[in-house]
Amino acid sequence: MSDLLRVVQYGLGPIGLEALKLAAAKPWIEILGGIDIDPAKAGRDLGELTGLPQLRGRPVVRTWEDLPATTAPDLVLHTTVSSFPAACAQLLPLARRGLQVVSSCEEMVFPQLRHPELAAELDAACRAGGARMIGTGVNPGFVMDLLPVxxxxxxxxxxxxxxxRVVDAATRREPLQRKIGSGQAPAAFRQLLAAGRAGHAGLRESLALVAHSLGWQVEAVVETGEPVVATRDIRTQFLTVAAGETCGIHQRAEAQVAGRTCLTLDLQMYLGAPEPHDAIQIAGEPPVDVxxxxxxxxxxxxxxxxxxxxxxxxxxxxxxKLVxxxxxxxxx
Amino acid sequence: MSDLLRVVQYGLGPIGLEALKLAAAKPWIEILGGIDIDPAKAGRDLGELTGLPQLRGRPVVRTWEDLPATTAPDLVLHTTVSSFPAACAQLLPLARRGLQVVSSCEEMVFPQLRHPELAAELDAACRAGGARMIGTGVNPGFVMDLLPVxxxxxxxxxxxxxxxRVVDAATRREPLQRKIGSGQAPAAFRQLLAAGRAGHAGLRESLALVAHSLGWQVEAVVETGEPVVATRDIRTQFLTVAAGETCGIHQRAEAQVAGRTCLTLDLQMYLGAPEPHDAIQIAGEPPVDVxxxxxxxxxxxxxxxxxxxxxxxxxxxxxxKLVxxxxxxxxx
Structure with a gap:
């Protein structure tokens, strides 16, 4: 490739716009355009959506096919969905065109876990087309998987x-504060969590990625998710939660390997969580305590x-690829 | 390659023997033999030197050329010297044979720093012969370079x-306790440190590797090395140090990038150092404090x-390669 990477931003939600703005500041990236299904965005230009004058004239279209034929990116930053099948539908045509894709799709951090056949299909399409694709992020993608590995x-x-991982969700963006159930009745939110319709996406992917990297055969996974209940009224920049309502989540996944619990991932993410931190302990020789x-x-x-x-x-x-x-x- | 890696251990000092014993325990490694210039070792076998019965009959020879012609390793674990030119003399013939080499040579963690022409020569020989070589270890090679990157x-x-990095040298092997000057007069040891004839090898290599990985052009490096002086008598498993004698080192390297001190590596390694730890701070957006x-x-x-x-x-x-x-x- 040339030193300059020509990039299209696919997905112009909050994360996509931030990724785009960071990418636009890199001397080794040239932004060609953006894609978003939202009719309120398509037809405008990236300068308008980001407030960055240097992106004026870079078009925003609704689908990949709507990009001008002269737009020939090297790489696509893909920030649209958490579900790998949904991502795959968007990415297969890009694989055939030999593009590089970095995606924030949580399931794509280890797509072999829930969708092995689809992962094999996308991998084969990438190899056939000369494309490279990867799912990544900070979690999943770094703190609870790549860094421990x-x-x-x-x-x-x-x-x-x-x-x-203990996150004070009060310091995070509004969609995350809502995703963790802030303000909901604990019983109702517990049901959403149990159904996988709320909470943090990607914990099982992180677990599977660590096990895969260490060559561990996982025999069983126990996953739990509980609401954290506010003990006092909480007010953030975006919302308020009364005492007794949900103010966040405590999710945990454990893997059994050779009859023992060898791998535990514990995530607490709630409004006002004290002493936020990440911690990694490798029990082994030597022990490592980070x-x-x-x-x-x-x-x-x-x-x-x-x-x-x-x-x-x-x-x-x-x-x-995997990270x-x-x-x-x-x-x- | 096949799943089984056939390995020769080149260098049978304390680190080499430990590497050999660990390698011998891996199901994906087969040990073929060992090389050491020490006449007291050559001619014996690896079972005898390691105490591992499964290594009986694996020969120890003085030089690469003395290995039986039927010994065809895939990979060489190389633990002989800290100097890259000295390592290179041993490794160039292996590059021409297309071997893989993992070396503990400290200068080889970033050989381009002190010996760019020789590094280019070895790299060219590796490419021509289909060989892969790398210098690594925990420091240099991980804690103060790869992990921060x-x-x-x-x-x-x-x-x-x-x-x-703060290391309690009392917990380390005897050669390390001696290398850090234990028991020497501080004035004399300071001169050895200043001449680069004592102390920790590889601090500048770690610094150069971090800068290289981040694309930073280093304008100047300031390196200091001071003896740590014992304030009381110290007795370890291997030696004794009287109050007023050297009990370790404090080495520091700083790099100027774009007129600012952007990179500092600080290493204290002495007998009885309290609260040993490694710490990494990334000053940036977001800050990272490990x-x-x-x-x-x-x-x-x-x-x-x-x-x-x-x-x-x-x-x-x-x-x-670099790590x-x-x-x-x-x-x-």
């Missing part, structure tokens, strides 16, 4: 990996991971 | 990277890094 690189032996004070800030970091990954993706052979397949992450 | 993967922007409680144990982790890296090396194209070129580290 990386830390086992110093291990003679690994008995177990324990990962905790604390990230304050945690890795979600929204900023997610956008950064997408753009930074874009630079490394071209260094690997074509295919549908652990790429060279060591870095700021780009 | 990896953490910037979540960064929108990076203003500075600060890395500290503490590894207890630190990453040096000797065990070094050996683990060498063996774990062996599994990933075959996944990249031929050449002289940041390989896929994300992991236990193997």
């Amino acid at each position: 990386c830390l086992t690189g110093v291990s003679r032996s690994v008995r177990a990996v324990h990962i905790q 604390l990230i004070r304050g945690g890795v800030a979600g929204d900023q970091a997610t956008v950064a991971v997408l753009v930074n990954t874009a630079r490394r993706l071209a260094t690997v052979p074509p295919g549908l 652990t397949d790429l060279p060591v992450p870095r700021w780009a | 990896c953490l910037t993967g979540v960064s929108r922007s990076v203003r500075a990277v600060h890395i500290q 503490l590894i409680r207890g630190g990453v144990a040096g000797d065990q982790a070094t050996v683990a890094v060498l063996v774990n890296t062996a599994r990933r090396l075959a996944t990249v194209p031929p050449g002289l 940041t070129d390989l896929p994300v580290p992991r236990w193997a």
Whole structure:
């Protein structure tokens, strides 16, 4: 590839717009245009949507097919959906055209977990077309999977990996505050969580990615999700929660390997969570005990991971990739 | 390659023997033999040197050329020297034979720093012969370079990277306790440090590797090394130090980038150092503040890094590689 990466932004929601703005600031990226299904956005231009004058005249269209024929990107930043089948429907035509895609689709961080046949189909299409695709982000994609895997690189032996993340959701964007059930009745939200219709997406993908990277055969997964209930009235920039209402989630996934609980991922994300942090313990030889004070800030970091990954993706052979397949992450 | 990696251990000092023993325990490695210049070792066998019965009959020879012609390894674990020119003399013939080499040579973690022409020569020989070579370890090779680089993967922007490592040398092997000057007169040891004839090898290599990975042009490096002086008598498993004598080192390297100090590496390694730890701060957006409680144990982790890296090396194209070129580290 040339040193300049020509990029189309596919998905212009909050994360997509932030990714686009960060990408536009990189000297090694040229923004060609944007795609969003929202009729209120299509037909406008990226300068208008982002407030960045240098993006004036870069078109926004509703679908890939609506892009001008002269628009020939090297890479697509894809921020539309959490579901891999939904992402795949959008990405298969791009695979056939040999494009690179960095996607924020949570299930695509380890698509083999829920959709092995579809993952194989997209991988085959990428190889046939010379395309490279990857799902990533900060979580899933870094804090609870890639980073713990990386830390086992110093291990003679690994008995177990324990990962905790505590996020003060009051510091996060409004959609996340709503996604974690803020203000809902705990009983009703518990049902949504149990049905997988609320809460954090990607915990099982992170778990599966760590197990896969360590060559562990997972025999059983236990996953739990509980509302965190406010003990006092809470008011954020975006909403209010009364005492007794849901103010966030506590999700946990554990994997059994060779009859033992070898892998635990524990995520607490609620309004006002004290001492937010990420922690990773590798029980093994030597033991490794890592604390990230304050945690890795979600929204900023997610956008950064997408753009930074874009630079490394071209260094690997074509295919549908895992974040652990790429060279060591870095700021780009 | 086949799933089984056939390995020769080149260098049978303390680290080499430990690497060999760890490698011998891996189901994906077969040990073929060992090389050591020490006449007391050559002619014996690896079972005798390691105490591992399964290595009986695996020969130890003095030089590469003395290996039986039927010994055809895939990979060499190389643990002989800290100097890249000295390593290169041993490795150039192996490059021409298309071998894979994982080396503990500290200068080889970023050989372009002190020996760019020789690094280019070895890289060219590797490419011509289909060989892959890499220098790695826990420090240099992980804690003060690869891991900080990896953490910037979540960064929108990076203003500075600060890395500290505090090691209680009383918990380490005897050669390390001696290398840090234990028992020497501070004035004399300060001169050895200033001349680069004592202390930790590889701090400047780590600094250069971080800067290279972030695309930073280093304008100047300030490096300091001071003895740590014992304030009381100290007795370890291996030696004693009187109050007023050297009990370790405090080494520091700082890099100027664009007129600012953007990168600092600070290493304290002395007998009885309290609260040993590794710490990495990424000053940027978002800030990242990592503490590894207890630190990453040096000797065990070094050996683990060498063996774990062996599994990933075959996944990249031929050449002289940096640890940041390989896929994300992991236990193997």
